[in-house]
Amino acid sequence: xxxxxxHGRAGGGLSASEPAEPLHPVGRDAGRMDAFxxxxxxxxxxxxxxxxRLRLASEAFGLWQRTxxxxxxxxxxxxxxxxxxxxxxxxxxxxxxxxxxxxxREVIDVGTGSGLAAxxxxxxxxxxxxxxxxxxxxxxxxxxxxxxxxxxITVCGEDVLARSPFDxxxxxxxxxxxxxxxxxxxxxxxxxxxxxxxxxxxxRLCARGHGVFVGDPSRAYLPRDGVLHxxxxxxxxxxxxxxxxxxxxxxxxxxxxxxxx
Numbered sequence: 001x002x003x004x005x006x007h008g009r010a011g012g013g014l015s016a017s018e019p020a021e022p023l024h025p026v027g028r029d030a031g032r033m034d035a036f037x038x039x040x041x042x043x044x045x046x047x048x049x050x051x052x053r054l055r056l057a058s059e060a061f062g063l064w065q066r067t068x069x070x071x072x073x074x075x076x077x078x079x080x081x082x083x084x085x086x087x088x089x090x091x092x093x094x095x096x097x098x099x100x101x102x103x104x105r106e107v108i109d110v111g112t113g114s115g116l117a118a119x120x121x122x123x124x125x126x127x128x129x130x131x132x133x134x135x136x137x138x139x140x141x142x143x144x145x146x147x148x149x150x151x152x153i154t155v156c157g158e159d160v161l162a163r164s165p166f167d168x169x170x171x172x173x174x175x176x177x178x179x180x181x182x183x184x185x186x187x188x189x190x191x192x193x194x195x196x197x198x199x200x201x202x203x204r205l206c207a208r209g210h211g212v213f214v215g216d217p218s219r220a221y222l223p224r225d226g227v228l229h230x231x232x233x234x235x236x237x238x239x240x241x242x243x244x245x246x247x248x249x250x251x252x253x254x255x256x257x258x259x260x261x
Contacts, residue, residue, distance in 0.1 A: 054115075111132070212254065
């Protein structure tokens with residue numbers, strides 16, 4: 001029987017019997033977070049996006065071997081930022097191969113994690129890229145990874161589900177009000193509540209003329225009622241310790257609006 005990672009993602013290679021070095025307390029200031037990230041990751045190349053380098057956890061570091069309780073005790077959310085998930089790799093690959101999707105446009109990457117899709121958008125010629133994640137460690141990881149790749153992105157911690165991006169107080173209100181914007185959702189349909197929120201957000205964005213692009217390896221809560229238009233399919237190499245296979249068939253989809261071209 002396969003093991004289950006936090007928040008519903010499967011991992012076939014984790015074992016409670018495998019020892020892991022204990023985590024050490026880390027503060028929330030940028031310097032200490034950066035030090036933690038650098039100590040627990042190595043500069044790596046995502047297999048499906050070799051043009052980009054990221055600070056990623058290797059199996060040896062065993063971040064996913066820590067229980068949610070231990071991470072919570074240390075004030076650390078699950079380290080989604082430390083891995084290049086299949087949906088994010090597919091989305092980044094699509095943007096690099098189809099730069100016209102983002103060239104010259106404002107881009108918002110929701111749940112940016114490592115920053116992979118945001119970096120790909122910047123390299124594909126986006127006018128400005130806004131990488132958004134509520135996890136402070138993800139914000140720092142995305143910033144570090146952008147610097148490694150020489151990519152100009154703006155990182156923020158705005159929660160687009162807690163406050164509508166159309167709210168005048170949102171940092172995205174002016175961006176969305178200025179014209180068609182590209183919004184990226186990479187591998188975010190793995191929990192029911194999160195998936196519902198992302199779908200509602202995507203439908204509201206499309207109704208106002210914005211383009212929403214999804215990268216996903218058929219997670220459990222990916223919409224399957226025809227609202228997604230498939231654009232590309234990839235066979236993405238993944239780590240068995242994180243997924244239930246060595247390759248995940250991953251697709252890029254669009255919620256399309258008639259006025260977005």
